[in-house]
Amino acid sequence: MNVMRPLIEFCGIEAERLHTRWISSAEAPEFAEEIHMFVEKVKKLGPSPLGRQKKAA
Amino acid sequence: MTNSIDELENTDCIFVIGSNTTSSHPIIATRIFRAKQKGAKIIVADPRKIQLGMLADVEVQQNLGTDVALLNGIMHVIMDRGWHKQEFIDAHTEGFDAVKEVLKNYPPDKVSEITGVSADDIVKIAEYYATSEASSIVYCMGITQHTTGVDNVKSLANLAMMTGQIGRENTGVNPLRGQNNVQGACDMGGLPGVYTGYQAVTVPEVQKKFEAAWGASLSNKVGLTIPEMMSGVMSGSVKALYILGENPMVSDPDTHHVEKALKAAELVIVQDIFRTPTAELAHVVLPGVSFAEKDGTFSNTERRVLKVRQAVAPMGDARHDWEIIQDISTRFGYAMHYDSPEAIMKEISSVTPSYGGITYARLEGDGLQWPCPNAEHSGTKFLHKGGAFTRGKGMFFPIEYKAPAEVVDEEYPLWLTTGRVFAHYHTGTMTRRAEALNCEIPEAILEVNPADAGKLGIRTGDWVYLTTRRGKIAVKAQLTDWIKESIVFMPFHFVEANANVLTNTALDPICKIPELKVCAVKLEKVQ
Amino acid sequence: MEYKTTLTTCPYCGCGCGFYLESIDGRLVGTIPSKTSPVNKGKLCIKGWNVHEFVQHPNRLTRPLVRKNGELQEVSWDEALDYTADKLRNIKEASGPDSIAFFASAKVSNEENYLLQKFARAGVGTNNIDHCARL
Amino acid sequence: MSENIKTKVAELLSSGQIKGFLGLRSNEGHIGPYLFTNEAELDSLVVGDWKNRGDSRYPLNKCLINIACKYPEDTFGVLVRGCDERGLKALYTWNQLNPNKVVAVGIACPQELADACECLKPYPDECVDDEKAKACEQKAVSSIDALAIADRFALWIREFTKCVKCYGCRDVCPMCFCKECSVGSDDLIHTGQLPPEMPIFHLTRAVHMIGRCIDCGLCNEACPADIPLRTLYKKVADIIDKEFQYRPGYTDAKSPLNVL
Known part of the structure; x- marks a missing residue:
C-alpha cells in the first residue's frame, strides 16, 4: 500500500481509490461492511479519470 | 519513399492513409510520435479505428474503397480556397487543367455521402495538409491493394503536386514497404517489364546493353505477373514455376485457385527455409537459408541499401540461395561463376545506373540511399529535388471515383477487409515459430462491430463462418467498436483460418494488384 | 567457446532496422538493437526483438526433396540440382x-x-x- | 580513458585471469557489444561514444548472463559504468551471476552524461579514471510531482497511448531475467491489444521494478514511443528508498523483497 499509493498518485490517479485490508474468510459481515464503506468513499470521489479517458477514446 | 524516414520527424503535417503504422511499421511510428511532440498536425484516414488515430488532430474513417473520392474532395476544397501552389504547378508539372475539371464533381457534401467522412473533416484535412509549411503523405497497402490501387496512388501524387508538397525536405509521397526487401526485389528487376534499376525490357538500347553484359540474347517481350502466371498454368501456356522464398498458398488471393494452378503445373520448384503449404505441392524443394545465415544486402523502404551479415552457419545441408541458383543455372547450360555475394554486387552496380556507386566497402556505417550513380556520390536523401521529376515534368492524372470490384448485396451483406497484426508478419512462417510472438497473438481473430454481432447473436470468443463467392472459413470473433458497422476485419497470417481463401482476385487493370482490402462476405455463427 | 555479436538487418518489414544477433557456439541466443543504425537507433518492435527465435527452428528444411511416387523424398544436392536443371531444359525445349x-x-x-x-x-x-x- | 581500460584488459587477458572481456567495439562504422578474447583486438575497443558521450551504451550485463549460463565455470571481464556496476551487484544478490566469476572494469561517466541520466552515482566503486562526476538532482521526477493530479494523469495516458508493445523495456533490462513475465501474462493484461491496457501494462511493469531497477535508463532509450519509463521507475525507486531505505545496486545487501 505504501508503495502503490504514491505510485498511482504519480500517474494521476487519486491514492484514495486504492484500499486494502486483511479480513479472515470467516468474517463475512466485516467484509461486506468494508466493501460498502469503500464503495461509498469512491462514489464521493466521483468518476475515475480512467473511466473518463475510456469514454473519450 | 520519395523522402527519408528521419525526415518525418521534422515535418509540419503528416497525412497517414491506409497504413496502420504502429502495428506494421512501429519504428516509423516513432517518427510520427516525435513529429506530434514537436507540434506537427497528424491526419489519420483509415476505414478502421487505429492506434495512431488516438493522437491524431483529425481522424476519419472513410468507407472501404472510397479513397479516390476522399482525396478528390480534399483537392476540391484546396482549389476552392486557393490553397494550391500555382507557381509549382506551372513550373514543374503538366496536365493540371484536366484534374481541375474532374475536381469540380467532388464538392465536400457529395464526397461526404460517398465516403462517410464529414464535410468539416474534409475541409480540415485540406487546410492542414495544404497550408502547412512541409507536409508528408504516408501510405501503405490500404491504398494499394484495390482494383483502384493505381488510381489511389496517382490521386495522392496529384495532391502532393498541386500543393507543392514534394521535392523538398520533410515532404513527399511515402509508401511504407511491407517486406524487408520488396524495394530490393523491384530494384533488382524481379518484375516482368524491367531489368535492374527499372530499365525497361522493351527499350532496344537497354536490351543491347544487357545482352552484351550477360553474353546472351534476351527477350524484349514483357513477361507475366504472378496472377497471370497462375492463369497461364491453368490454360496450359505455363508449364513450370520456380518459386523462391514465397508462399502464394497463403499470401495470394483466392488460394483455392492458386492450389489448382500449383497442382496443374508440370514442374514446381520451391526454394525456401520452411516446408510451407506451397512447398507441400512442389516437385522439388530446395533448402535455402535465412537472413541470419547469409551475407548480402537489403534495400529498405527509404531506398537505403543495408548490409546483411552471416551470424551462424546454414542449418543441416541447407545452402546459400545464390549458390543454389548459380548451380542450377550452370547445370541448365548458362554458366555462372561468382565466388561471393560481393562479386554479384559488383556486377549489379556495373549494369544499374542508380546502384552505380554502391560497393560493400561504402555500405559500412549508414549504408547508401539510391540513386547513387558513382563512387563519389553520397546517396539521395529525397527524390525530385526542386520539382525535378524523373520524367521531366510531374504528370497530373484526372481520376474519377470507381466503386470496388465487389460490393455488398443481400447474400453477402458485409464488407471484409484484411491486414496485419503487430506481432506477426506476412504468412506467419517466421513469426509463428517464435514463442513470444505466438503467446502474444496465437490465432486469427475476426473483428466485428457489436451492432452487427448483436443481430446474429455473436459474442466474443464465438466461432463464426465467413463465406464469400470464393470460399468459406471458420474463425473466432471478437467484438470491438474499433471497427465500423457493416465491416469486418481479419489478419492474413494464419494458414488455418486463411483470409485469402475469401479475398477477391479482381486486379487493378494497370499494376495487377489484387483487391485484398475489400470484398463482400456473409457472416454466420457456428451452431 | 565462441560468443559472437553479428550486426545485420531485420528480415521483417521494410524499415530495415539494424541489430546484433548474439550467438554462442553457433546457436542464436538473443537480439540487441543497434544504437548506431540510422533507421532504428537502438529501438525495435516485438517482431524484431524475437527475430532470433525462428532461425534455428527444428522444422527448418535442411535437405533437398524431390517428389517420387507422389511423396517428397530426401535426395542429395547433386540429384536435386540435376533433376531441376534437366526438367527445366526439357520444358524449355518442348514448350x-x-x-x-x-x-x-x-x-x-x-x-x-x-x-x-x-x-x-x-x-x-x-x-x-x-x-x-x-x- | 579507453587507453587505461585497454591496458587493464590486456593484463587480465594475458595473465589468463579472464577468458574474455565483454566490452564495446567500433567496427564497420558502428559501435556494439563484443567479447574480446585476445589482446590484438583491443585496438577497436571503445567506451560507447557515438554522436554524444556514452550514447551507445549496451546491456552488457544481459549479454554476460547469456555467456555465464553456457560457461558457468569460466571467468569473464565486463566493462561497467556506475549503473552497470549497480546491475552486477543486484544480479549477484538475485543469484543470476556469480561474483567470483566476474571481473568488472569500471569507468566513470563524464558530467554531461551523468546530467543527462540524472544519475545518483555516475561512477563505479572502482574505476580506471580518477575524475568522477557529481551526483545529480532528480528533476524529471520532481517536475511531474509538481503537476496537478489531472495533468499528471493526462501526461501519462498521452505517453502510454503511444506504446507499441514491443516489450523492449523488458527485453533490454539487465534486471529482467524472469522466465515467466507478468506483463506477458494474459491473466493480468489482455494480450494482442494495441495500445496495451492503460495504465495497467506500464504500472504492472513499474511494480515489478520495485527493488530491481538500477536506473540505467536503457529501457527509455529502447522505447520506440519515447515513453519516459526511466522517470516512472525512478519514482518507484524513490518510494522504496523512503519506505525501506534500500536502493538496488547501491549496497551489497539483498532487496527487502528478495525471498530467494
Missing part, C-alpha cells in the same frame, strides 16, 4: 522459354534476386519474373 515462370522474392537479398532474374532472362530467355510486391 519454349515463356512456358517457364519465376517468383523472385521480397525476402531474399538483392544479390539473390539479381541472380534469379539473370537466370530467367539470360539463362532461360523469358521475362516471366515477378514477386509479391503487390501482396
Whole structure:
C-alpha cells in the first residue's frame, strides 16, 4: 500500500481509490461492511479519470 | 519513399492513409510520435479505428474503397480556397487543367455521402495538409491493394503536386514497404517489364546493353505477373514455376485457385527455409537459408541499401540461395561463376545506373540511399529535388471515383477487409515459430462491430463462418467498436483460418494488384 | 567457446532496422538493437526483438526433396540440382522459354534476386519474373 | 580513458585471469557489444561514444548472463559504468551471476552524461579514471510531482497511448531475467491489444521494478514511443528508498523483497 499509493498518485490517479485490508474468510459481515464503506468513499470521489479517458477514446 | 524516414520527424503535417503504422511499421511510428511532440498536425484516414488515430488532430474513417473520392474532395476544397501552389504547378508539372475539371464533381457534401467522412473533416484535412509549411503523405497497402490501387496512388501524387508538397525536405509521397526487401526485389528487376534499376525490357538500347553484359540474347517481350502466371498454368501456356522464398498458398488471393494452378503445373520448384503449404505441392524443394545465415544486402523502404551479415552457419545441408541458383543455372547450360555475394554486387552496380556507386566497402556505417550513380556520390536523401521529376515534368492524372470490384448485396451483406497484426508478419512462417510472438497473438481473430454481432447473436470468443463467392472459413470473433458497422476485419497470417481463401482476385487493370482490402462476405455463427 | 555479436538487418518489414544477433557456439541466443543504425537507433518492435527465435527452428528444411511416387523424398544436392536443371531444359525445349515462370522474392537479398532474374532472362530467355510486391 | 581500460584488459587477458572481456567495439562504422578474447583486438575497443558521450551504451550485463549460463565455470571481464556496476551487484544478490566469476572494469561517466541520466552515482566503486562526476538532482521526477493530479494523469495516458508493445523495456533490462513475465501474462493484461491496457501494462511493469531497477535508463532509450519509463521507475525507486531505505545496486545487501 505504501508503495502503490504514491505510485498511482504519480500517474494521476487519486491514492484514495486504492484500499486494502486483511479480513479472515470467516468474517463475512466485516467484509461486506468494508466493501460498502469503500464503495461509498469512491462514489464521493466521483468518476475515475480512467473511466473518463475510456469514454473519450 | 520519395523522402527519408528521419525526415518525418521534422515535418509540419503528416497525412497517414491506409497504413496502420504502429502495428506494421512501429519504428516509423516513432517518427510520427516525435513529429506530434514537436507540434506537427497528424491526419489519420483509415476505414478502421487505429492506434495512431488516438493522437491524431483529425481522424476519419472513410468507407472501404472510397479513397479516390476522399482525396478528390480534399483537392476540391484546396482549389476552392486557393490553397494550391500555382507557381509549382506551372513550373514543374503538366496536365493540371484536366484534374481541375474532374475536381469540380467532388464538392465536400457529395464526397461526404460517398465516403462517410464529414464535410468539416474534409475541409480540415485540406487546410492542414495544404497550408502547412512541409507536409508528408504516408501510405501503405490500404491504398494499394484495390482494383483502384493505381488510381489511389496517382490521386495522392496529384495532391502532393498541386500543393507543392514534394521535392523538398520533410515532404513527399511515402509508401511504407511491407517486406524487408520488396524495394530490393523491384530494384533488382524481379518484375516482368524491367531489368535492374527499372530499365525497361522493351527499350532496344537497354536490351543491347544487357545482352552484351550477360553474353546472351534476351527477350524484349514483357513477361507475366504472378496472377497471370497462375492463369497461364491453368490454360496450359505455363508449364513450370520456380518459386523462391514465397508462399502464394497463403499470401495470394483466392488460394483455392492458386492450389489448382500449383497442382496443374508440370514442374514446381520451391526454394525456401520452411516446408510451407506451397512447398507441400512442389516437385522439388530446395533448402535455402535465412537472413541470419547469409551475407548480402537489403534495400529498405527509404531506398537505403543495408548490409546483411552471416551470424551462424546454414542449418543441416541447407545452402546459400545464390549458390543454389548459380548451380542450377550452370547445370541448365548458362554458366555462372561468382565466388561471393560481393562479386554479384559488383556486377549489379556495373549494369544499374542508380546502384552505380554502391560497393560493400561504402555500405559500412549508414549504408547508401539510391540513386547513387558513382563512387563519389553520397546517396539521395529525397527524390525530385526542386520539382525535378524523373520524367521531366510531374504528370497530373484526372481520376474519377470507381466503386470496388465487389460490393455488398443481400447474400453477402458485409464488407471484409484484411491486414496485419503487430506481432506477426506476412504468412506467419517466421513469426509463428517464435514463442513470444505466438503467446502474444496465437490465432486469427475476426473483428466485428457489436451492432452487427448483436443481430446474429455473436459474442466474443464465438466461432463464426465467413463465406464469400470464393470460399468459406471458420474463425473466432471478437467484438470491438474499433471497427465500423457493416465491416469486418481479419489478419492474413494464419494458414488455418486463411483470409485469402475469401479475398477477391479482381486486379487493378494497370499494376495487377489484387483487391485484398475489400470484398463482400456473409457472416454466420457456428451452431 | 565462441560468443559472437553479428550486426545485420531485420528480415521483417521494410524499415530495415539494424541489430546484433548474439550467438554462442553457433546457436542464436538473443537480439540487441543497434544504437548506431540510422533507421532504428537502438529501438525495435516485438517482431524484431524475437527475430532470433525462428532461425534455428527444428522444422527448418535442411535437405533437398524431390517428389517420387507422389511423396517428397530426401535426395542429395547433386540429384536435386540435376533433376531441376534437366526438367527445366526439357520444358524449355518442348514448350519454349515463356512456358517457364519465376517468383523472385521480397525476402531474399538483392544479390539473390539479381541472380534469379539473370537466370530467367539470360539463362532461360523469358521475362516471366515477378514477386509479391503487390501482396 | 579507453587507453587505461585497454591496458587493464590486456593484463587480465594475458595473465589468463579472464577468458574474455565483454566490452564495446567500433567496427564497420558502428559501435556494439563484443567479447574480446585476445589482446590484438583491443585496438577497436571503445567506451560507447557515438554522436554524444556514452550514447551507445549496451546491456552488457544481459549479454554476460547469456555467456555465464553456457560457461558457468569460466571467468569473464565486463566493462561497467556506475549503473552497470549497480546491475552486477543486484544480479549477484538475485543469484543470476556469480561474483567470483566476474571481473568488472569500471569507468566513470563524464558530467554531461551523468546530467543527462540524472544519475545518483555516475561512477563505479572502482574505476580506471580518477575524475568522477557529481551526483545529480532528480528533476524529471520532481517536475511531474509538481503537476496537478489531472495533468499528471493526462501526461501519462498521452505517453502510454503511444506504446507499441514491443516489450523492449523488458527485453533490454539487465534486471529482467524472469522466465515467466507478468506483463506477458494474459491473466493480468489482455494480450494482442494495441495500445496495451492503460495504465495497467506500464504500472504492472513499474511494480515489478520495485527493488530491481538500477536506473540505467536503457529501457527509455529502447522505447520506440519515447515513453519516459526511466522517470516512472525512478519514482518507484524513490518510494522504496523512503519506505525501506534500500536502493538496488547501491549496497551489497539483498532487496527487502528478495525471498530467494
